[in-house]
Amino acid sequence: MGTSTPGGIPADVLPAELLGAMAYGELSAFGRLSADSRFAPTLRDRATFAKIAVGAFGNYALISGRLTEMGRDPEDAMLRFQPSFDHFHERTPPGDWYESVLKAYIIDTVSSDFYRTVSAFLDAGTQQFVRKVASADQATEALRILLMRALRDDPRLASRLALWGRRLVGEALTQVQRVALEHPDLRAVLHDGQAKAEVRRLTAELADHHGRRMTGLGLAA
Incomplete structure:
Protein backbone atom coordinates (compact mmCIF):
# COMPACT_ATOMS: atom_id res chain seq x y z
CA MET A 1 0.00 0.00 0.00
CA GLY A 2 1.14 3.54 -0.72
CA THR A 3 1.79 6.05 1.99
CA SER A 4 -0.78 8.69 2.83
CA THR A 5 -1.03 12.06 4.54
CA PRO A 6 -2.52 12.46 8.03
CA GLY A 7 -5.87 13.11 6.35
CA GLY A 8 -5.78 9.76 4.56
CA ILE A 9 -5.00 11.31 1.16
CA PRO A 10 -2.47 9.42 -1.00
CA ALA A 11 0.93 10.97 -0.39
CA ASP A 12 1.44 12.16 -3.97
CA VAL A 13 -1.92 13.93 -4.38
CA LEU A 14 -1.44 17.07 -2.30
CA PRO A 15 2.14 17.72 -3.49
CA ALA A 16 0.98 17.53 -7.11
CA GLU A 17 -1.95 19.84 -6.49
CA LEU A 18 0.08 22.37 -4.52
CA LEU A 19 2.68 22.37 -7.29
CA GLY A 20 -0.10 22.75 -9.86
CA ALA A 21 -1.26 25.92 -8.09
CA MET A 22 2.30 27.21 -7.87
CA ALA A 23 2.98 26.44 -11.53
CA TYR A 24 -0.05 28.35 -12.76
CA GLY A 25 0.73 31.21 -10.40
CA GLU A 26 4.22 31.53 -11.88
CA LEU A 27 3.00 31.19 -15.47
CA SER A 28 0.34 33.81 -14.79
CA ALA A 29 2.93 36.10 -13.20
CA PHE A 30 5.16 35.80 -16.25
CA GLY A 31 2.40 37.01 -18.57
CA ARG A 32 1.24 39.76 -16.22
CA LEU A 33 4.70 41.14 -15.49
CA SER A 34 5.70 41.03 -19.14
CA ALA A 35 2.60 43.02 -20.10
CA ASP A 36 2.88 45.51 -17.23
CA SER A 37 6.54 46.24 -17.99
CA ARG A 38 5.36 48.32 -20.97
CA PHE A 39 4.02 50.96 -18.59
CA ALA A 40 7.26 51.44 -16.66
CA PRO A 41 8.30 55.12 -16.42
CA THR A 42 11.95 54.34 -17.22
CA LEU A 43 13.80 51.73 -19.22
CA ARG A 44 15.55 50.65 -16.03
CA ASP A 45 12.20 49.92 -14.40
CA ARG A 46 11.04 48.14 -17.54
CA ALA A 47 14.15 45.97 -17.48
CA THR A 48 13.57 45.18 -13.78
CA PHE A 49 10.04 43.94 -14.46
CA ALA A 50 11.24 41.96 -17.47
CA GLY A 58 12.10 29.94 -14.66
CA ASN A 59 10.15 28.97 -11.54
CA TYR A 60 7.33 27.67 -13.73
CA ALA A 61 9.82 25.51 -15.64
CA LEU A 62 11.25 24.11 -12.39
CA ILE A 63 7.80 23.26 -11.03
CA SER A 64 6.66 21.82 -14.34
CA GLY A 65 9.73 19.61 -14.40
CA ARG A 66 9.05 18.42 -10.86
CA LEU A 67 5.48 17.52 -11.78
CA THR A 68 6.69 15.59 -14.80
CA GLU A 69 9.14 13.68 -12.60
CA MET A 70 6.18 12.77 -10.37
CA GLY A 71 4.35 11.33 -13.37
CA ARG A 72 1.88 14.22 -13.50
CA ASP A 73 0.92 16.24 -16.54
CA PRO A 74 1.71 19.91 -15.68
CA GLU A 75 -1.19 21.26 -17.72
CA ASP A 76 -3.68 18.97 -15.98
CA ALA A 77 -2.24 19.97 -12.60
CA MET A 78 -2.67 23.67 -13.41
CA LEU A 79 -6.10 23.63 -15.03
CA ARG A 80 -8.19 23.35 -11.88
CA PHE A 81 -6.54 26.50 -10.49
CA GLN A 82 -6.77 28.62 -13.63
CA PRO A 83 -10.31 29.94 -13.04
CA SER A 84 -9.62 31.17 -9.50
CA PHE A 85 -6.32 32.83 -10.42
CA ASP A 86 -7.82 34.47 -13.50
CA HIS A 87 -10.87 35.62 -11.52
CA PHE A 88 -8.62 37.28 -8.94
CA HIS A 89 -6.72 39.18 -11.63
CA GLU A 90 -9.93 40.21 -13.40
CA ARG A 91 -11.16 41.71 -10.11
CA THR A 92 -7.92 43.57 -9.36
CA PRO A 93 -6.69 45.37 -12.50
CA PRO A 94 -4.02 47.93 -11.53
CA GLY A 95 -4.73 51.52 -12.50
CA ASP A 96 -1.15 52.53 -13.21
CA TRP A 97 2.49 51.48 -12.94
CA TYR A 98 2.71 52.03 -9.19
CA GLU A 99 -0.32 49.87 -8.52
CA SER A 100 1.20 47.20 -10.79
CA VAL A 101 4.36 47.18 -8.70
CA LEU A 102 2.49 46.90 -5.40
CA LYS A 103 0.26 44.18 -6.79
CA ALA A 104 3.27 42.18 -7.95
CA TYR A 105 4.91 42.61 -4.53
CA ILE A 106 1.83 41.56 -2.55
CA ILE A 107 1.11 38.54 -4.73
CA ASP A 108 4.74 37.47 -4.58
CA THR A 109 4.98 37.68 -0.80
CA VAL A 110 1.51 36.48 0.25
CA SER A 111 1.52 33.52 -2.15
CA SER A 112 5.01 32.52 -1.02
CA ASP A 113 3.86 32.59 2.61
CA PHE A 114 0.83 30.47 1.71
CA TYR A 115 2.77 27.86 -0.26
CA ARG A 116 5.39 27.44 2.46
CA THR A 117 2.69 27.08 5.13
CA VAL A 118 0.72 24.46 3.20
CA SER A 119 3.89 22.55 2.34
CA ALA A 120 4.33 21.88 6.08
CA PHE A 121 1.61 19.21 5.69
CA LEU A 122 3.63 17.42 3.03
CA ASP A 123 6.71 15.22 2.72
CA ALA A 124 10.17 16.59 3.45
CA GLY A 125 11.23 16.56 -0.21
CA THR A 126 8.24 18.67 -1.25
CA GLN A 127 8.78 21.04 1.67
CA GLN A 128 12.37 21.58 0.61
CA PHE A 129 11.40 22.13 -3.03
CA VAL A 130 8.65 24.61 -2.12
CA ARG A 131 10.97 26.53 0.21
CA LYS A 132 13.49 26.77 -2.62
CA VAL A 133 11.00 28.09 -5.16
CA ALA A 134 8.86 30.21 -2.81
CA SER A 135 11.63 31.75 -0.73
CA ALA A 136 12.19 35.49 -0.60
CA ASP A 137 14.57 36.19 -3.44
CA GLN A 138 15.96 38.89 -5.70
CA ALA A 139 12.54 39.47 -7.28
CA THR A 140 10.96 40.25 -3.91
CA GLU A 141 13.76 42.65 -3.04
CA ALA A 142 13.67 44.30 -6.48
CA LEU A 143 9.95 44.97 -6.11
CA ARG A 144 10.45 46.34 -2.61
CA ILE A 145 13.16 48.69 -3.87
CA LEU A 146 10.92 49.91 -6.70
CA LEU A 147 8.19 50.70 -4.16
CA MET A 148 10.54 52.41 -1.73
CA ARG A 149 11.99 54.56 -4.49
CA ALA A 150 8.54 55.53 -5.79
CA LEU A 151 7.36 56.48 -2.29
CA ARG A 152 10.53 58.46 -1.67
CA ASP A 153 10.15 60.38 -4.93
CA ASP A 154 6.43 61.06 -4.42
CA PRO A 155 5.24 60.70 -0.80
CA ARG A 156 1.69 61.47 -1.96
CA LEU A 157 1.51 57.95 -3.35
CA ALA A 158 1.46 56.47 0.15
CA SER A 159 -2.22 56.96 0.94
CA ARG A 160 -3.40 55.72 -2.45
CA LEU A 161 -1.13 52.67 -2.41
CA ALA A 162 -2.11 51.86 1.17
CA LEU A 163 -5.77 51.70 0.08
CA TRP A 164 -4.85 49.63 -2.96
CA GLY A 165 -2.82 47.28 -0.80
CA ARG A 166 -5.73 46.74 1.58
CA ARG A 167 -8.02 45.88 -1.32
CA LEU A 168 -5.48 43.50 -2.84
CA VAL A 169 -4.73 41.60 0.34
CA GLY A 170 -8.43 41.36 1.15
CA GLU A 171 -9.09 39.78 -2.24
CA ALA A 172 -6.04 37.53 -1.91
CA LEU A 173 -6.96 36.23 1.54
CA THR A 174 -10.55 35.64 0.46
CA GLN A 175 -9.17 33.55 -2.38
CA VAL A 176 -6.94 31.61 0.03
CA GLN A 177 -9.95 30.83 2.22
CA ARG A 178 -12.03 29.74 -0.74
CA VAL A 179 -9.38 27.43 -2.14
CA ALA A 180 -8.60 25.90 1.25
CA LEU A 181 -12.22 25.25 2.23
CA GLU A 182 -13.49 24.17 -1.19
CA HIS A 183 -10.51 21.91 -1.87
CA PRO A 184 -11.55 18.48 -0.52
CA ASP A 185 -8.04 17.07 -0.17
CA LEU A 186 -6.67 20.04 1.71
CA ARG A 187 -9.78 20.14 3.87
CA ALA A 188 -9.18 16.51 4.80
CA VAL A 189 -5.59 17.23 5.78
CA LEU A 190 -6.91 20.08 7.93
CA HIS A 191 -9.06 17.44 9.67
CA ASP A 192 -12.39 18.46 8.14
CA GLY A 193 -14.22 19.57 11.27
CA GLN A 194 -11.34 21.80 12.24
CA ALA A 195 -10.80 23.11 8.71
CA LYS A 196 -12.54 26.46 9.20
CA ALA A 197 -10.58 27.18 12.36
CA GLU A 198 -7.33 26.17 10.67
CA VAL A 199 -8.05 28.35 7.66
CA ARG A 200 -8.88 31.30 9.92
CA ARG A 201 -5.60 30.76 11.71
CA LEU A 202 -3.74 30.54 8.40
CA THR A 203 -5.27 33.70 6.95
CA ALA A 204 -4.66 35.59 10.20
CA GLU A 205 -1.01 34.56 10.02
CA LEU A 206 -0.74 35.62 6.38
CA ALA A 207 -2.40 38.95 7.19
CA ASP A 208 0.03 39.53 10.07
CA HIS A 209 3.05 38.91 7.85
CA HIS A 210 1.60 41.19 5.19
CA GLY A 211 0.91 43.93 7.73
CA ARG A 212 4.50 43.91 8.92
CA ARG A 213 5.77 44.19 5.36
CA MET A 214 3.45 47.12 4.62
CA THR A 215 4.54 48.86 7.81
CA GLY A 216 8.13 48.42 6.69
CA LEU A 217 7.25 50.22 3.45
CA GLY A 218 5.49 53.03 5.29
CA LEU A 219 2.08 51.85 4.07
CA ALA A 220 -0.44 51.22 6.82
CA ALA A 221 -1.94 47.77 6.12
Missing part, protein backbone atom coordinates in the same frame (compact mmCIF):
# COMPACT_ATOMS: atom_id res chain seq x y z
CA LYS A 51 13.91 40.29 -15.36
CA ILE A 52 11.33 39.39 -12.69
CA ALA A 53 9.08 37.98 -15.42
CA VAL A 54 11.93 35.79 -16.68
CA GLY A 55 12.46 34.56 -13.11
CA ALA A 56 8.77 33.68 -12.84
CA PHE A 57 8.99 31.65 -16.01
Whole structure:
Protein backbone atom coordinates (compact mmCIF):
# COMPACT_ATOMS: atom_id res chain seq x y z
CA MET A 1 0.00 0.00 0.00
CA GLY A 2 1.14 3.54 -0.72
CA THR A 3 1.79 6.05 1.99
CA SER A 4 -0.78 8.69 2.83
CA THR A 5 -1.03 12.06 4.54
CA PRO A 6 -2.52 12.46 8.03
CA GLY A 7 -5.87 13.11 6.35
CA GLY A 8 -5.78 9.76 4.56
CA ILE A 9 -5.00 11.31 1.16
CA PRO A 10 -2.47 9.42 -1.00
CA ALA A 11 0.93 10.97 -0.39
CA ASP A 12 1.44 12.16 -3.97
CA VAL A 13 -1.92 13.93 -4.38
CA LEU A 14 -1.44 17.07 -2.30
CA PRO A 15 2.14 17.72 -3.49
CA ALA A 16 0.98 17.53 -7.11
CA GLU A 17 -1.95 19.84 -6.49
CA LEU A 18 0.08 22.37 -4.52
CA LEU A 19 2.68 22.37 -7.29
CA GLY A 20 -0.10 22.75 -9.86
CA ALA A 21 -1.26 25.92 -8.09
CA MET A 22 2.30 27.21 -7.87
CA ALA A 23 2.98 26.44 -11.53
CA TYR A 24 -0.05 28.35 -12.76
CA GLY A 25 0.73 31.21 -10.40
CA GLU A 26 4.22 31.53 -11.88
CA LEU A 27 3.00 31.19 -15.47
CA SER A 28 0.34 33.81 -14.79
CA ALA A 29 2.93 36.10 -13.20
CA PHE A 30 5.16 35.80 -16.25
CA GLY A 31 2.40 37.01 -18.57
CA ARG A 32 1.24 39.76 -16.22
CA LEU A 33 4.70 41.14 -15.49
CA SER A 34 5.70 41.03 -19.14
CA ALA A 35 2.60 43.02 -20.10
CA ASP A 36 2.88 45.51 -17.23
CA SER A 37 6.54 46.24 -17.99
CA ARG A 38 5.36 48.32 -20.97
CA PHE A 39 4.02 50.96 -18.59
CA ALA A 40 7.26 51.44 -16.66
CA PRO A 41 8.30 55.12 -16.42
CA THR A 42 11.95 54.34 -17.22
CA LEU A 43 13.80 51.73 -19.22
CA ARG A 44 15.55 50.65 -16.03
CA ASP A 45 12.20 49.92 -14.40
CA ARG A 46 11.04 48.14 -17.54
CA ALA A 47 14.15 45.97 -17.48
CA THR A 48 13.57 45.18 -13.78
CA PHE A 49 10.04 43.94 -14.46
CA ALA A 50 11.24 41.96 -17.47
CA LYS A 51 13.91 40.29 -15.36
CA ILE A 52 11.33 39.39 -12.69
CA ALA A 53 9.08 37.98 -15.42
CA VAL A 54 11.93 35.79 -16.68
CA GLY A 55 12.46 34.56 -13.11
CA ALA A 56 8.77 33.68 -12.84
CA PHE A 57 8.99 31.65 -16.01
CA GLY A 58 12.10 29.94 -14.66
CA ASN A 59 10.15 28.97 -11.54
CA TYR A 60 7.33 27.67 -13.73
CA ALA A 61 9.82 25.51 -15.64
CA LEU A 62 11.25 24.11 -12.39
CA ILE A 63 7.80 23.26 -11.03
CA SER A 64 6.66 21.82 -14.34
CA GLY A 65 9.73 19.61 -14.40
CA ARG A 66 9.05 18.42 -10.86
CA LEU A 67 5.48 17.52 -11.78
CA THR A 68 6.69 15.59 -14.80
CA GLU A 69 9.14 13.68 -12.60
CA MET A 70 6.18 12.77 -10.37
CA GLY A 71 4.35 11.33 -13.37
CA ARG A 72 1.88 14.22 -13.50
CA ASP A 73 0.92 16.24 -16.54
CA PRO A 74 1.71 19.91 -15.68
CA GLU A 75 -1.19 21.26 -17.72
CA ASP A 76 -3.68 18.97 -15.98
CA ALA A 77 -2.24 19.97 -12.60
CA MET A 78 -2.67 23.67 -13.41
CA LEU A 79 -6.10 23.63 -15.03
CA ARG A 80 -8.19 23.35 -11.88
CA PHE A 81 -6.54 26.50 -10.49
CA GLN A 82 -6.77 28.62 -13.63
CA PRO A 83 -10.31 29.94 -13.04
CA SER A 84 -9.62 31.17 -9.50
CA PHE A 85 -6.32 32.83 -10.42
CA ASP A 86 -7.82 34.47 -13.50
CA HIS A 87 -10.87 35.62 -11.52
CA PHE A 88 -8.62 37.28 -8.94
CA HIS A 89 -6.72 39.18 -11.63
CA GLU A 90 -9.93 40.21 -13.40
CA ARG A 91 -11.16 41.71 -10.11
CA THR A 92 -7.92 43.57 -9.36
CA PRO A 93 -6.69 45.37 -12.50
CA PRO A 94 -4.02 47.93 -11.53
CA GLY A 95 -4.73 51.52 -12.50
CA ASP A 96 -1.15 52.53 -13.21
CA TRP A 97 2.49 51.48 -12.94
CA TYR A 98 2.71 52.03 -9.19
CA GLU A 99 -0.32 49.87 -8.52
CA SER A 100 1.20 47.20 -10.79
CA VAL A 101 4.36 47.18 -8.70
CA LEU A 102 2.49 46.90 -5.40
CA LYS A 103 0.26 44.18 -6.79
CA ALA A 104 3.27 42.18 -7.95
CA TYR A 105 4.91 42.61 -4.53
CA ILE A 106 1.83 41.56 -2.55
CA ILE A 107 1.11 38.54 -4.73
CA ASP A 108 4.74 37.47 -4.58
CA THR A 109 4.98 37.68 -0.80
CA VAL A 110 1.51 36.48 0.25
CA SER A 111 1.52 33.52 -2.15
CA SER A 112 5.01 32.52 -1.02
CA ASP A 113 3.86 32.59 2.61
CA PHE A 114 0.83 30.47 1.71
CA TYR A 115 2.77 27.86 -0.26
CA ARG A 116 5.39 27.44 2.46
CA THR A 117 2.69 27.08 5.13
CA VAL A 118 0.72 24.46 3.20
CA SER A 119 3.89 22.55 2.34
CA ALA A 120 4.33 21.88 6.08
CA PHE A 121 1.61 19.21 5.69
CA LEU A 122 3.63 17.42 3.03
CA ASP A 123 6.71 15.22 2.72
CA ALA A 124 10.17 16.59 3.45
CA GLY A 125 11.23 16.56 -0.21
CA THR A 126 8.24 18.67 -1.25
CA GLN A 127 8.78 21.04 1.67
CA GLN A 128 12.37 21.58 0.61
CA PHE A 129 11.40 22.13 -3.03
CA VAL A 130 8.65 24.61 -2.12
CA ARG A 131 10.97 26.53 0.21
CA LYS A 132 13.49 26.77 -2.62
CA VAL A 133 11.00 28.09 -5.16
CA ALA A 134 8.86 30.21 -2.81
CA SER A 135 11.63 31.75 -0.73
CA ALA A 136 12.19 35.49 -0.60
CA ASP A 137 14.57 36.19 -3.44
CA GLN A 138 15.96 38.89 -5.70
CA ALA A 139 12.54 39.47 -7.28
CA THR A 140 10.96 40.25 -3.91
CA GLU A 141 13.76 42.65 -3.04
CA ALA A 142 13.67 44.30 -6.48
CA LEU A 143 9.95 44.97 -6.11
CA ARG A 144 10.45 46.34 -2.61
CA ILE A 145 13.16 48.69 -3.87
CA LEU A 146 10.92 49.91 -6.70
CA LEU A 147 8.19 50.70 -4.16
CA MET A 148 10.54 52.41 -1.73
CA ARG A 149 11.99 54.56 -4.49
CA ALA A 150 8.54 55.53 -5.79
CA LEU A 151 7.36 56.48 -2.29
CA ARG A 152 10.53 58.46 -1.67
CA ASP A 153 10.15 60.38 -4.93
CA ASP A 154 6.43 61.06 -4.42
CA PRO A 155 5.24 60.70 -0.80
CA ARG A 156 1.69 61.47 -1.96
CA LEU A 157 1.51 57.95 -3.35
CA ALA A 158 1.46 56.47 0.15
CA SER A 159 -2.22 56.96 0.94
CA ARG A 160 -3.40 55.72 -2.45
CA LEU A 161 -1.13 52.67 -2.41
CA ALA A 162 -2.11 51.86 1.17
CA LEU A 163 -5.77 51.70 0.08
CA TRP A 164 -4.85 49.63 -2.96
CA GLY A 165 -2.82 47.28 -0.80
CA ARG A 166 -5.73 46.74 1.58
CA ARG A 167 -8.02 45.88 -1.32
CA LEU A 168 -5.48 43.50 -2.84
CA VAL A 169 -4.73 41.60 0.34
CA GLY A 170 -8.43 41.36 1.15
CA GLU A 171 -9.09 39.78 -2.24
CA ALA A 172 -6.04 37.53 -1.91
CA LEU A 173 -6.96 36.23 1.54
CA THR A 174 -10.55 35.64 0.46
CA GLN A 175 -9.17 33.55 -2.38
CA VAL A 176 -6.94 31.61 0.03
CA GLN A 177 -9.95 30.83 2.22
CA ARG A 178 -12.03 29.74 -0.74
CA VAL A 179 -9.38 27.43 -2.14
CA ALA A 180 -8.60 25.90 1.25
CA LEU A 181 -12.22 25.25 2.23
CA GLU A 182 -13.49 24.17 -1.19
CA HIS A 183 -10.51 21.91 -1.87
CA PRO A 184 -11.55 18.48 -0.52
CA ASP A 185 -8.04 17.07 -0.17
CA LEU A 186 -6.67 20.04 1.71
CA ARG A 187 -9.78 20.14 3.87
CA ALA A 188 -9.18 16.51 4.80
CA VAL A 189 -5.59 17.23 5.78
CA LEU A 190 -6.91 20.08 7.93
CA HIS A 191 -9.06 17.44 9.67
CA ASP A 192 -12.39 18.46 8.14
CA GLY A 193 -14.22 19.57 11.27
CA GLN A 194 -11.34 21.80 12.24
CA ALA A 195 -10.80 23.11 8.71
CA LYS A 196 -12.54 26.46 9.20
CA ALA A 197 -10.58 27.18 12.36
CA GLU A 198 -7.33 26.17 10.67
CA VAL A 199 -8.05 28.35 7.66
CA ARG A 200 -8.88 31.30 9.92
CA ARG A 201 -5.60 30.76 11.71
CA LEU A 202 -3.74 30.54 8.40
CA THR A 203 -5.27 33.70 6.95
CA ALA A 204 -4.66 35.59 10.20
CA GLU A 205 -1.01 34.56 10.02
CA LEU A 206 -0.74 35.62 6.38
CA ALA A 207 -2.40 38.95 7.19
CA ASP A 208 0.03 39.53 10.07
CA HIS A 209 3.05 38.91 7.85
CA HIS A 210 1.60 41.19 5.19
CA GLY A 211 0.91 43.93 7.73
CA ARG A 212 4.50 43.91 8.92
CA ARG A 213 5.77 44.19 5.36
CA MET A 214 3.45 47.12 4.62
CA THR A 215 4.54 48.86 7.81
CA GLY A 216 8.13 48.42 6.69
CA LEU A 217 7.25 50.22 3.45
CA GLY A 218 5.49 53.03 5.29
CA LEU A 219 2.08 51.85 4.07
CA ALA A 220 -0.44 51.22 6.82
CA ALA A 221 -1.94 47.77 6.12
